[in-house]
Amino acid sequence: MRAANVHSPDTSENAWDGFRPFRALARDAGMTRLRRTALAALPFFAIAGAAAAQGQPDVAALRDAALKDDLAWDITEGLTTEVGPRLAGTEAEKRARDWAVKRLTALGFANVRVEPFDMPVWVRGEEKAEIVSPFPQPLVLAALGNSGATPANGITAEVVGFESFADLQAAPASAVKGKIVFVSHAMKATQDGSGYGPFGTARRQGPSEASRKGAAAIVIRSIGTDYHRNPHTGVQTFAEGVKPIPAAALSLPDAEQLQRILKRGQPVRMKLVLTPRNIGKRQSGNVIAEVPGSDPAAGVVLVACHLDSWDQGTGAIDDAAGCGIVTAAAKRIAEAGVPRRTIRIVWFGAEEVGLFGGLDYRAKRGGEKHAIIAESDFGADRVWKVNSQGPATAKPAIDRLVAALSPLGIVQGSTTRASGSDIGPMAADGMSTIELSQDGTRYFDYHHTPDDTLDKVDPEQLRQNVAAWTAMLAVMAHAPEELASPVRPRN
């Protein structure tokens, strides 16, 4: 069936009415050469390219060929090995940008460039905790982004425990003043990652709330789901006018140990040494590369990931894999012929520490016509659901996409709401968005920990991602319909 489609594209199940031949393709010397070659003698991939050159991308064939993809792995392996951790605004992130420019250029993408911006940089220092009494022992923790610092020799104070952020909110300041606040909670793994929003409040708002009530410091149970001694860091920002206090996350084994100790009912004293620093503004940047389309008026298809990582892991699932996935898919579409729409790959900088890359892009380019925006930033496990938002005119293309994704085991989710992290503000502005939702069941086992390393990436599931993204681009970059939402952010 697939081979028949390649040779007789008009009979393809995945063909659609009104698909326009691309005049630009006729001018492509490579494609012209392909037509002069006996198709049967060509590798499959070149055949798919020839099919596209005849004005008919074979979505199913491109999708299935992508199930053998190695490029996403190569990018993930290369970035995590040859750069490793790459905290936003540091020299390591600069090395990552250089690596990205070199790699994207070597892959043959057009308009490869860095769009720089400045952002404030916070760096981790020493971090130690111990129970002083009644049961002396060390605890493992990691400072949260923008944590305040203790003196070099630390602070010692009594611990007051709360089972949730809501309990901390409800507590009188007198219960907290001068103490080390501890917030535990019951986040469990979910496929769609929906626990991260509500339980993440302890990290995002806990430090400000504790500071407002006069706490000496705050330690939270990591916003994570694994039982390893690898705490989950993550950004938090003290609210306007709130004094920064030391703020850190305990690993789950340590958090439960502290809970057990508190339950013994004796006063618990903790010593805390945290010496992070704000080092001022530094340069970060977005790395951009393109597959030029034949119809500039059709708007760009933006496919995104982020290049920076937290400082303790090598950022394999967060988010080297995302960069591998979107880039491998774009490369496949480029090799299959010139798409109608320009595909713009953006490896955002400084996502982890406050979406600085996404916001910079939105400020500079949010006014350009974007047909579709999409981002891969939820690990490397398989895509299981597709959400979308866009105008009614995009519906036929969405329907074709849903059909093309079904053989990969992907179900349709929302048709009115899709988002992402760096692209989140633009999605909230109303831009047409596709969200290829990855299985997040084990994502929060590794997220923002030293454990985010290459071995957590399953090559087979990574390939399924590339297949899904390839199908998405094959449909959306070529779709004859108007995909762009009339609502666009002002810049």
Add this chain to the structure above:
Amino acid sequence: MRAANVHSPDTSENAWDGFRPFRALARDAGMTRLRRTALAALPFFAIAGAAAAQGQPDVAALRDAALKDDLAWDITEGLTTEVGPRLAGTEAEKRARDWAVKRLTALGFANVRVEPFDMPVWVRGEEKAEIVSPFPQPLVLAALGNSGATPANGITAEVVGFESFADLQAAPASAVKGKIVFVSHAMKATQDGSGYGPFGTARRQGPSEASRKGAAAIVIRSIGTDYHRNPHTGVQTFAEGVKPIPAAALSLPDAEQLQRILKRGQPVRMKLVLTPRNIGKRQSGNVIAEVPGSDPAAGVVLVACHLDSWDQGTGAIDDAAGCGIVTAAAKRIAEAGVPRRTIRIVWFGAEEVGLFGGLDYRAKRGGEKHAIIAESDFGADRVWKVNSQGPATAKPAIDRLVAALSPLGIVQGSTTRASGSDIGPMAADGMSTIELSQDGTRYFDYHHTPDDTLDKVDPEQLRQNVAAWTAMLAVMAHAPEELASPVRPRN
């Protein structure tokens, strides 16, 4: 069937010929009171006790009651929470001994005491590693026991990689001199833990071998099977006359990262900071408690575990759980009536750093008559096999034990070889030994890492262990046969 046995013990499937009534029991007021009470009104446990008092321990009933045990968990939870890490020879191990004496006394055991001994103490210092070139990034490692130290500001040298200890052995000194040796290897998880012996050579002998060849330092792939950034420490001892060098283990993700970097083919330079110290001789000790038996001439049944732990985890599976298991089983036998043989519980000190507790016990008490020795020190997962060694006279008892363990899913293994760690030298001397082998499939995921914490203990599997040990003690402490081997160590 079981109830019938209780009321008519002579018909029990588990009864055996020649079983002697215990005259001592007649003097036990509690037992006498029990006989005057309507058995049907008593809780099951008291009934089992009454059965034993009538000279007939119901092995199956005791075993099955132990499947509801909570004591092993309480001991494991208590020791890991209220003491936490307890490195041999430190103040923490002293607190652990105090905790043990208090707990064993409260449980009603007899002759609770500490037998102290001195041993040399090595303590961890700072430990950091980073690739300096070609791809700068930190690596996570942990010093091995008795590691030498670098200067405070570290050393930087080129890395030379070997895939196995044998490859290091085969290498000329010229390939190693002045370099940081790296040994990777392919240890995989096994149910019986049999990979630990051969692959552990890299840790036990690698440092001496590297030092002999003039290496500046050695880092090995952790002797472990998990992909978390928690390196596996463990003891090694430099051979006589060999200069101590810095020696550490990389976590598996870090070891594979280093392998990938080395495979790029450029010279790899590593900076290493390791500042452990030898602090001289300190006191450790074995904690001993007993269930006195009625027949001193029958020899003691020794059930053992170790109290010390490595310094980074809380020693839950290694070996608080072992202490919980053997103690809970002994308590159940004590509650069921006075056994023929004295059951001696030993929580050994200073096992991790060189079996000092076991060797001290052997020197002091190895000349006493031991009917059977057994040790629980391989985690908290279920017992799946029973190995034994002993004289022909013990065979009927072994056969009854095998039959009693079968309903727990336990198979018979060797009948000529059984061992343990602290009891290993005495087993090698030829003492009669029972080895209740635990499933080690995931043991080396946590062994000797910060990840050895309470959450790794599965309460249901822990209870199965207690049931197996209870059955073992019910058979062996009461067995009428001669169990002791004529071979005994000299002391």
